[in-house]
Amino acid sequence: MPAVQETIDRVRKIDVDQYKYGFQTEIAMDKAPKGLSEDIIRFISAKKDEPSWMLEWRLEAYRRWLTLDEPTWARVHYPKIDFQDIYFYAAPKSTPGPTSLSDVDPELLKVYEKLGIPLREQEILAGVQKTDASELEEASDNVYKSGRVAVDAVFDSVSVVTTFKKELAQAGVIFCSISEAIREHPELVKKYLGSVVPTSDNYYATLNSAVFTDGSFVFVPKGVRCPMELSTYFRMNEKNTGQFERTLIIAEEGAYVSYLEGCTAPQRDENQLHAAVVELVALDDAEIKYSTVQNWYPGDAEGKGGIYNFVTKRGDCRGDRSKISWTQVETGSAITWKYPSCILRGDDSSGEFYSIAVSNGYQQVDSGTKMIHLGKNTSSRIISKGIAAGFSQNTYRGQVSAHRKATNARNFTNCDSLLIGDQCGAHTVPYMEAKNSTAQFEHEATTSKISEDQKFYVMQRGIPEEEAIALIVNGFVKDVIQQLPMEFAVEAQKLIGISLEGSVG
Amino acid sequence: MLEIKNLHARIVDDGTEIIRGLNLTVKAGEVAAIMGPNGSGKSTLSYILAGREDYEVTEGDILYNGQSILGMDPAERATSGIFLAFQYPMEIPGVATMEFLKVAMNEQRKARGEEPLKIPEFLKRVKEAAASLSMDMAMLKRPLNVGFSGGEKKRAEILQMKLLEPKLCVLDETDSGLDIDALKIVSDGVNALRAPDRAFLVITHYQRLLEHIVPDTVHVLYKGQVIKSGDKSLALDLEANGYAGVIGEAA
């Protein structure tokens, strides 16, 4: 059919210019020498003024990492990474550590301005206005409406600023960079760091434990509902630099926090490595909502360049009746390897995973979740929407397991894939394992092509082709978009539209 | 307003010719009924008018207000005023009917260089149109056509037609699936839109609809051609005697 041929031609022409965050910034940087060794780790630790226990922790992880092999089970292909050719530490010279807004290099502020990220405390998220649509549907009550968002901005290896700190402190909430937390709140860090993702967990997590440079730390004490959205924006700027972010979020008994991370990087021909570890701990009756809008540079039309995104994210529902919810909108990166998971340890605890993964061009996505049911009456819910266009490969990989003692464990999984064109692939790899006969697991999966009938119908109403595709795709991902904080839902919808530009004829 | 001249069209996939030298002229203000046995090419004709890519025009032309529309894509044709009420409307999961209406209306306005509608004005128009078709506003919050009954889908088509105010309205079996009351409501809706600068192509199998929407002309389509044209009495004749006579005459 001509439609398909045209689609293929258009996809061939995908222009890197569509990546709107690809600009680079000249900022004087302080870097460690290239490569990885114990000395480099000592260098990083010293730069961050860390206590000796932290250095020891890193070195131990490093020694273990040397004994590990890179995993190969994911459905992604890439040349071997040369770890001696990467800078493991790069920080803007002017900003040796977190400072107040007035101390931040104006060049850096400009970067965040360009990215539309609000570092000025009075601003709401730039560019996100209340939509007409939200006026039509009465906004549901559980969305956060005040429009204020506290931001931790991480530029390459360091956090450059964290906003609204004072106001959060009044509520008892600690929100700062992990480097600062190691210095200022060592007892909390010692207690929780590595308690969800042990240093020995997997190749990339072990590497991260050795060399992590910055990330966010959140502590919400007992009974406190965090008064605003917290968010971190990660920006990779320097060439040949890895970003190894480490984030730790703790919600004590009855606490609630909603956290969002966003990521962008300049357009570069070389691949860059991002290997993050995120740990969440929810005690009795606590709830953590963690949302990601990932838009790392995906590479150009030929598949050159782009970020390798190898991420370990895990939440521990440690307390009874605790709840952890992951929502992710993944549109960027050349390769994504990411499985935000929940350990449902507490009785009656629940875990959720809502995911939209969009791949275009030559992107490869292997993402999904693990729901490990350990406690009684635990429940989990997985809604995954994969959209593949161009020559991309999009895999959902999920594991749901119930331990012997996990009586009445329940899971509902729904994985839908949508294909645009016929050069891309979508794959679903679910593993289910119940060691307890009372477990109830439900799994639904569908794969569909965006139908020419639907597209024709929508266009017949006067909606041009690209808008028609975006409309249909946004309908397809609606269930997941609804999980995002309202401020970000609109942004995410736009991002999905942009990511698919040029995917149709 | 519409001039179809010696139109030949085939299915792109397998080359089967469906429209085989079709001629039809419809004037502004006219209501033309298209009748014909199953599989004669009525829906195909409506799709070709709307610009569906599955069909390829191999000969002839379609002139709309004197201009050929063959080079225009479906969205451009829609924006120029051509509307098709589908025989089988598509379901659009996850897209609220209301949201869809807003996007469609505003995209058409944008193409004409007009400002998007302000929300209160938009709501007012939708409420009025929905009320005139006895449609519940609650239904408009549901995803477009998803789980709508056959009759509800047809009403939703007419709702869109009312709101988009097209100039050439093609209704493909809008009467099928409608109950007696709904038939009346929908027909009244169509009649209210009759205007000197607007034409209708009403595809139907039944005289019943044409009692409500009284046509100026009636055309019989058979094997991809118009084999007979007449006034409203032709429809009555077909109702009484079937297609055999007309087909025999033409052969």
Ligand SMILES: Nc1ncnc2c1ncn2[C@@H]1O[C@H](COP(=O)(O)OP(=O)(O)OP(=O)(O)O)[C@@H](O)[C@H]1O
């Ligand atoms: N995409 C297609 N692939 C194969 N055959 C097709 C296609 N589109 C139309 N046809 C065939 O073309 C012929 C005309 O179909 P069309 O739907 O236009 O008939 P119709 O007059 O609308 O019939 P009905 O009264 O049943 O609605 C039929 O034989 C149909 O099977």
Ligand SMILES: [Mg+2]
């Ligand atoms: Mg038909």
